Amino acid sequence: MKKFTLAALLCASFLAFGAAAFADQPALPTVQQPVLLTPFGQSQDANAVKLMTKKYQVDYEMAVFAKDVDWTKYKTLFVVLGGSGKGLGAAGLDIPSELARCTELIAEAKKNNAYVVALHIGGPDRRGPNSAPFLTFAGDANFMIVREDGNADGYFTNLSTEKNVPMYTIQKTGDLRKIMPEMLK
Template sequence: MKKIISVFLLIMLLGTLLTACGSKTTDEPQTAEEAVTIEGLTEPIAEQPVLLTSVGQSADVEMVKTMLTKSDIDLTMKTTATEADLTDVKTLVLAVGGSSKGLGAAGIDADQELERVSALIDKADEAGITIIAVHIGGEARRGELSDKFIGPSFAKADYAIVVAAGDKDGMMSKLASESKMPMDLVDTMADVMSPLKAAFK
């Protein structure tokens, strides 16, 4: 009887050890490739005057305009801005978010919008103009259409502000981490105004 109890206890002990080893494997830290680290902006980088444009033709651009206006930022808004509109501009602000309705109203499709935006960003980058990408629409501005515009907008941006609900999959955090671009995540659209205003000298 004692031998049976001893064997039973030994089996139980081995089972506990195996379970512990298995759980240890799942709790291992992320590898360097998996880890995503982002840092917020630490000092102002932008100057006036500002050109504000839409990337995707959503109504979010109007909200960004309101935030800049309330912050007493000198700006011109042109939803379909091109390289020709960059004259005397110090900062280009991109309101990122796709809208099929907005694209239709502008008489363009997603590919034409991407072409416009890519040329605009490339020219601004060449001219040394500060580029700020703002994604304020949260989950409502994610999906196949909007996601087309995020990569190009973040590729050469100097700073990004993102409402956290729109980055649940970590797409924008990963892009910022890879390019070592400062990015601030905020809880709500109303919280965007503070870091946006602080980005200006």
């Protein structure tokens, strides 16, 4: 009987903890389409988001080098954060020129009332020196989605609090399958 009681208490504790963790999540925004999708830092993580947008038949365009955008065509900007030396090199870019593109794109999106969603879905692999300069753009977004293991040091939690940007945490990149349909109704 004692084993059963202990097991029941442990299960109840896990359920309560899980519910509390879920309750701390902000409500997902409902974003308007069409969506412009672009990587900030040229990592391949944007391709995972592209696959989700395709799967859920989102009206989107992926522009790896988005610049001088006609904002009358888009309501939402998805920026996928994470630097890749290989991606930057293949694109013929360096970090300063990519940062300039990203800064300009965010400013223009905001000026044109586009809703900006920053996604950091690469986990710890996208927290290295090539990624660091691009992570700050999450603080310029209207909403951020962050993979939990990419926030192990609390960087995004602190940025979210400091910049008053709601942050939704996912456990794994595949969790986008659950939240994309909610956001893009």
